[in-house]
Amino acid sequence: MALPxxxxxxxDSLLVxxxxxxxxxxxxxxxxxxxxxxxxxxxDHVWMKGMTEWEPIEAxxxxxxxxxxxxxxxxxxPGESDDDHQDRIFxxxxxxxxxxxxDHEFAGHIDEVFLGAVIxxxxxxxxxxxxxxSDGTHHxxxxxxxxxxxxxxxxxxxxxxxxxxxxxxxxxASVVIGYGEKVGSIQKVMxxxxxxxxxxxxxxxxxxxxxxxxxxxxxxxxxxxxMYWNIDEYVASDYRVDTGKLSAHIGATTHALRKYxxxxxx
Amino acid sequence: xxxxxQNFTNKAELRESKDExxxxxxxxxxxxxxxxxxxxxxxxxxxxVRFKTVTDPVLWSVxxxxxxxxxxxxxxxxxxxxKATLRVSAELKNRLADPDDLIAMYKTDFxxxxxxxxxxxxxxxxxxxxxxxxxxxxxxxxxxxxKGDAGVEKLSRLLDGIIGRLRDKLVDYKK
Numbered sequence: 039m040a041l042p043x044x045x046x047x048x049x050d051s052l053l054v055x056x057x058x059x060x061x062x063x064x065x066x067x068x069x070x071x072x073x074x075x076x077x078x079x080x081x082d083h084v085w086m087k088g089m090t091e092w093e094p095i096e097a098x099x100x101x102x103x104x105x106x107x108x109x110x111x112x113x114x115x116p117g118e119s120d121d122d123h124q125d126r127i128f129x130x131x132x133x134x135x136x137x138x139x140x141d142h143e144f145a146g147h148i149d150e151v152f153l154g155a156v157i158x159x160x161x162x163x164x165x166x167x168x169x170x171x172s173d174g175t176h177h178x179x180x181x182x183x184x185x186x187x188x189x190x191x192x193x194x195x196x197x198x199x200x201x202x203x204x205x206x207x208x209x210x211a212s213v214v215i216g217y218g219e220k221v222g223s224i225q226k227v228m229x230x231x232x233x234x235x236x237x238x239x240x241x242x243x244x245x246x247x248x249x250x251x252x253x254x255x256x257x258x259x260x261x262x263x264x265m266y267w268n269i270d271e272y273v274a275s276d277y278r279v280d281t282g283k284l285s286a287h288i289g290a291t292t293h294a295l296r297k298y299x300x301x302x303x304x
Numbered sequence: 305x306x307x308x309x310q311n312f313t314n315k316a317e318l319r320e321s322k323d324e325x326x327x328x329x330x331x332x333x334x335x336x337x338x339x340x341x342x343x344x345x346x347x348x349x350x351x352x353v354r355f356k357t358v359t360d361p362v363l364w365s366v367x368x369x370x371x372x373x374x375x376x377x378x379x380x381x382x383x384x385x386x387k388a389t390l391r392v393s394a395e396l397k398n399r400l401a402d403p404d405d406l407i408a409m410y411k412t413d414f415x416x417x418x419x420x421x422x423x424x425x426x427x428x429x430x431x432x433x434x435x436x437x438x439x440x441x442x443x444x445x446x447x448x449x450x451k452g453d454a455g456v457e458k459l460s461r462l463l464d465g466i467i468g469r470l471r472d473k474l475v476d477y478k479k
Contacts, residue, residue: 132400150342154334154340155340158335161328161332166325166449167321167325167327167329167331170324170328171346171347171348172346174344174345181328277358
């Protein structure tokens with residue numbers, strides 16, 4: 039894949055996976071000197087904003103082009119007056135400042151882009167949103183299918199809300215997916231309530247632990263599982279969402295929970 | 305008896321959830337227009353979602369706030385329906401601002417000081433880099449939820465119309 043926009047030679051914009059671990063952000067010029075020193079190998083992988091995945095450095099044509107040329111924004115365009123030239127540089131500097139601010143804002147609200155994608159994807163599978171609570175960091179969604187009355191719960195807590203942390207760890211969220219059905223008899227709900235009491239001993243369930251909730255009033259039994267998801271797997275920095283992947287992951291999780299619930303309570 | 309109690313509870317839950325159902329459809333409608341959500345604030349009877357208008361050449365973001373007023377109980381729904389106020393605020397952002405904007409800002413705000421953004425009126429609020437246009441109207445939630453594709457289509461038209469009017473008010477402030 040080609041680089042989305044060639045950064046300036048001294049712009050710290052590249053992350054590299056090498057034998058030393060993750061390096062960066064590095065500029066193109068620094069990366070070139072690391073390559074020359076043998077600190078980084080051509081087969082090592084590089085990533086920068088706008089790329090969808092890590093790619094080998096050697097697969098990036100043009101990464102080391104024009105390292106000694108002045109940055110493109112500083113070169114005068116044909117027929118451009120000095121005044122216009124200076125104005126353009128100034129405008130670019132202001133734009134860069136806004137881009138910088140936007141990077142910080144995006145790191146803080148990527149979880150809410152993810153949440154919107156969860157809502158859209160789940161509505162597209164025939165569910166309606168029936169509960170929404172959010173304080174900006176902790177989000178709770180509950181959906182109901184109006185045909186079969188099954189319910190899906192998504193609880194998400196953003197764990198890496200700052201740009202620095204998200205650059206190091208990636209964008210992570212604690213995600214709890216739940217699936218619920220009306221089980222129809224008081225004995226089965228009581229069975230779920232007993233399982234809920236056992237679940238309550240798990241203060242901080244490990245990933246993959248299934249817990250159970252029973253709701254006597256509505257007759258619903260819910261099974262839910264705790265996980266950690268990389269939300270930048272679904273949301274790109276230009277706000278595009280991989281809805282296919284997101285729907286597949288939610289679908290597979292609810293499928294497993296449905297099987298567990300029906301095997302145990304119906 | 306147990307079944308009756310469950311049905312009653314389910315109906316009450318769904319009656320109380322109509323505003324959330326509508327917010328879900330708003331999020332989906334905005335997403336289809338290319339406007340992803342970037343902020344949620346929500347509690348039992350009030351929800352606000354901010355959308356990034358990624359592909360809009362004029363607007364920077366749009367806030368949609370739904371505040372349910374009636375219809376959470378059987379009686380109030382029968383008498384008054386499921387009414388809510390829908391407040392939509394569009395934000396235009398300029399990357400450069402200067403002291404002249406301070407003057408323009410106060411002029412805009414004074415001109416709007418007595419305007420109420422109700423019944424379709426639009427109120428402008430000028431901050432340094434941002435100008436907001438806001439309108440508010442009372443809607444009947446039942447006109448949009450539980451109506452299948454027709455309801456969703458009607459909701460999309462409502463949002464498109466409101467955002468279009470707000471954009472028209474703001475476009476002259478775009479530098």
